[in-house]
Amino acid sequence: MTKNKSGKNIKVSVIMSLYNVELYMRTAIESVLNQTLSEIELICVNDGSTDYSLATAQEYAEKNERITVLSYEESKGQAYARNRGMDIAKGKYIGFVDGDDWVEPDMFEKLYENAEKNNSDISFCAAALYNELLQKCDFQNTYYNMSLIPADFDNKVFSHKDTKKLLTGSINVALWNKIYRTDFMNKNKIRFPEYFIYEDMPFFYDAWFKAERISLIRDYGYFYRINRSGSTMSKVGNKVLDRVEMVALTYEMFKELPYFDEIKTNVAAWIIDDLFHRYTLVETRYRKEFFFLMKKMFKNLDLNGVDMEELSKCYCFKEYQNCINMKYEDFTGTLTDTYVKAKQTKQELESEMKASNYKVQTFYENIINEIKTEHERNLKAQEALLKDAYEKRLQSELERRKG
Numbered sequence: 001m002t003k004n005k006s007g008k009n010i011k012v013s014v015i016m017s018l019y020n021v022e023l024y025m026r027t028a029i030e031s032v033l034n035q036t037l038s039e040i041e042l043i044c045v046n047d048g049s050t051d052y053s054l055a056t057a058q059e060y061a062e063k064n065e066r067i068t069v070l071s072y073e074e075s076k077g078q079a080y081a082r083n084r085g086m087d088i089a090k091g092k093y094i095g096f097v098d099g100d101d102w103v104e105p106d107m108f109e110k111l112y113e114n115a116e117k118n119n120s121d122i123s124f125c126a127a128a129l130y131n132e133l134l135q136k137c138d139f140q141n142t143y144y145n146m147s148l149i150p151a152d153f154d155n156k157v158f159s160h161k162d163t164k165k166l167l168t169g170s171i172n173v174a175l176w177n178k179i180y181r182t183d184f185m186n187k188n189k190i191r192f193p194e195y196f197i198y199e200d201m202p203f204f205y206d207a208w209f210k211a212e213r214i215s216l217i218r219d220y221g222y223f224y225r226i227n228r229s230g231s232t233m234s235k236v237g238n239k240v241l242d243r244v245e246m247v248a249l250t251y252e253m254f255k256e257l258p259y260f261d262e263i264k265t266n267v268a269a270w271i272i273d274d275l276f277h278r279y280t281l282v283e284t285r286y287r288k289e290f291f292f293l294m295k296k297m298f299k300n301l302d303l304n305g306v307d308m309e310e311l312s313k314c315y316c317f318k319e320y321q322n323c324i325n326m327k328y329e330d331f332t333g334t335l336t337d338t339y340v341k342a343k344q345t346k347q348e349l350e351s352e353m354k355a356s357n358y359k360v361q362t363f364y365e366n367i368i369n370e371i372k373t374e375h376e377r378n379l380k381a382q383e384a385l386l387k388d389a390y391e392k393r394l395q396s397e398l399e400r401r402k403g
Helices: 025-033 053-063 078-088 107-118 160-166 182-187 200-210 237-255 260-281 284-299 317-325 328-332 337-402
Strands: 012-018 040-047 067-072 093-096 122-131 136-138 178-181 214-226
Touching: 012 025, 012 053, 012 078, 012 107, 025 040, 025 053, 040 053, 040 078, 053 067, 067 078, 093 107, 093 182, 107 122, 107 178, 107 214, 160 200, 160 260, 178 182, 200 237, 237 260, 237 284, 260 284, 260 317, 284 317, 284 328, 317 328
Parallel strands: 012 040, 012 093, 040 067, 122 214
Antiparallel strands: 093 178, 122 136, 122 178
């Protein structure tokens, strides 16, 4: 464990990648600096931001010796930024906080104590979603609140072999509600695949499959901001195609597991549902290319020994069959329930957005009206002062002339 400038051992290195998050990053930074665990270093990595993210990080670094700032003029992606942070991390454990999120004051202390108590390679906690659009926090999302993980895993140490049935949808693959033992990560050369998005998935499974000791706490520690304007995921463009490659990379990791044959049906169903769900969200101009990448991935699935009756129960099995057997033009005409539901979800979101926009518009209109009222009040006051001064000067001039 390396000591910081004050001579204290660094227990957790927190890596924060920054890309145009100046509106949110003060909350993120202060939530780390105000942790009950003081032996923390914060590594801020500016990924080519064009706003004041770098200046803000440097401002904090000048006042707090626990902060180190790395900066790159051109954006190389979150994976690159996080890897450079990991390369210089001095803490016994590594954690991640995105520049637009925040953490509970005691999250890292609880995770650290849990990891130390259990000699864990990975320790993780529950997370909540904060909907920026609706200004509302969601604690009920089962993927993040850990309710899909049985109570059998509480107060014990386990490995991926114990989580066979939970690997495809029950344990969230996010990196930020976890801490990782630094020497474990370095020894196994676990890093993010660079220049891709959706890099969390292969990173998570690489670490999860190599970890021998994993433990958890069910306390809420992390708050993940969603539906933020300008976020990485809101402007993916053709990078959405990376999803297929990241799924393919992860699939190769699954195939190396000694118990792959036991879970290959679940893995295949998970890949089918995941990719088709992504397909429904792809911009029209990229959908055809995504289709062919998805078709190739589907054809590469190892279905030898797969329970086809069970696989046919997966949500998008009909679409999977059509994708395999049809041309793109024919395939687009077969989309029924799944695509309609995706569109319905989008319509609902747009409706919520209109309500939120109206709320924001009303808020700013009220501010503008208040400013106008204050301005008019000031003008009247100035007019009254000028009138009074004019009358006094006029009276004085009249008196001078009489004299």
